[in-house]
Amino acid sequence: MRIDVVSIFPAYLTPLELSLVGKARTTGLVDLRVHDLRDWTTDRHRTVDDTPFGGGAGMVMKPDVWGAALDDLVTEGSHLLLPTPSGAPLTQRHAERWATDEHLVIACGRYEGIDARVAAHYATRPGVRVSEYSIGDYVLNGGEVAAMVLVEAVVRLLPGVVGNPESLVEESHGAAGLLEYPVYTKPPAWRDLDVPEVLLSGHHGRVERWRRDQALERTAARRPDLLRALDPAGLDKADRAV
Numbered sequence: 001m002r003i004d005v006v007s008i009f010p011a012y013l014t015p016l017e018l019s020l021v022g023k024a025r026t027t028g029l030v031d032l033r034v035h036d037l038r039d040w041t042t043d044r045h046r047t048v049d050d051t052p053f054g055g056g057a058g059m060v061m062k063p064d065v066w067g068a069a070l071d072d073l074v075t076e077g078s079h080l081l082l083p084t085p086s087g088a089p090l091t092q093r094h095a096e097r098w099a100t101d102e103h104l105v106i107a108c109g110r111y112e113g114i115d116a117r118v119a120a121h122y123a124t125r126p127g128v129r130v131s132e133y134s135i136g137d138y139v140l141n142g143g144e145v146a147a148m149v150l151v152e153a154v155v156r157l158l159p160g161v162v163g164n165p166e167s168l169v170e171e172s173h174g175a176a177g178l179l180e181y182p183v184y185t186k187p188p189a190w191r192d193l194d195v196p197e198v199l200l201s202g203h204h205g206r207v208e209r210w211r212r213d214q215a216l217e218r219t220a221a222r223r224p225d226l227l228r229a230l231d232p233a234g235l236d237k238a239d240r241a242v
C-alpha cells in the first residue's frame, strides 16, 4: 500500500516515523510519503489560502494549489481522503475496508477548510474514490491529527505489521463488536487492589467466559449503541442474560 499525505505542516506527521508505523515503513510494508502543499504554489509568498466567498471569518484553502498537488498524486485507483469536522464518523469498519486499498491520498486542510470544489472535482475522476471523514465530534485546527489517526488505524491492519494478528480480533470495535475486557499483569496485588481471582485460576474456559462477560458489561455501560448494533444471533443465550 502507498499512502500520500499532503499538509502545510509536514513536520506534524513525523510521529508516523515511530513505532509500528515507522517499522512498517522501513520494512516496506507501507510506502508512506508526506508532502508540503506549499511545494505546489507558484507565487513568491507561497500562498495557499484566500478570503471566503460570501464573507465570514477565517480563510479558505485555494482549489488551484490543491489541484496542482493532487493532480500529481491522485491516479486511477486512488482513494482521496479528506478529514473534516463535517465528515462521516471514522469507524473500524472504514479502517478495515480502506486497509485493502492500493493507494490512499490524505489531504490535510487548515484554516476554515479546503475549497469544496476540490472534493467535488476528484469525485468525478474515473476510478477515483473520495471520502470525507471525521475522527470525532469536536473541532481541531486542521486535518493532520486526523490523518495520523487514519494512517495508524489502517497500517496496523496490514499483514505483517502487528506481531500477533489474533490481537486484532478481541480489541475494541474489532470483529466481536464489543469493547475490550480489562487487562492485568504482575504484581497480583498492587496497593489495595488485587487481580480478579479467575485470571489466576489457570482455568482457560472460565477466563474466556469472564473476559466475554466483562466486554459485554463494559459495552452495555459505556457504549450501549454498539450493543444495539450487534446481531442478536451473534450473542449466545448466556450473553443475552447480561
Ligand SMILES: CN1CCC[C@H](Cn2ccc3ccc(-c4n[nH]c(N)c4C#N)cc32)C1
Pocket: 083, 084, 085, 087, 108, 109, 110, 111, 112, 113, 114, 133, 134, 135, 136, 137, 138, 139, 140, 141, 142, 143, 144, 146
Ligand atoms: C473553526 N473551523 C471550523 C471548521 C474546521 C476548521 C479547522 N480545520 C481545518 C481543516 C480541518 C480538518 C479536520 C478538522 C477536524 N476537526 N475535528 C475533527 N474531528 C476533524 C477531523 N477529521 C478540522 C479542520 C476550524
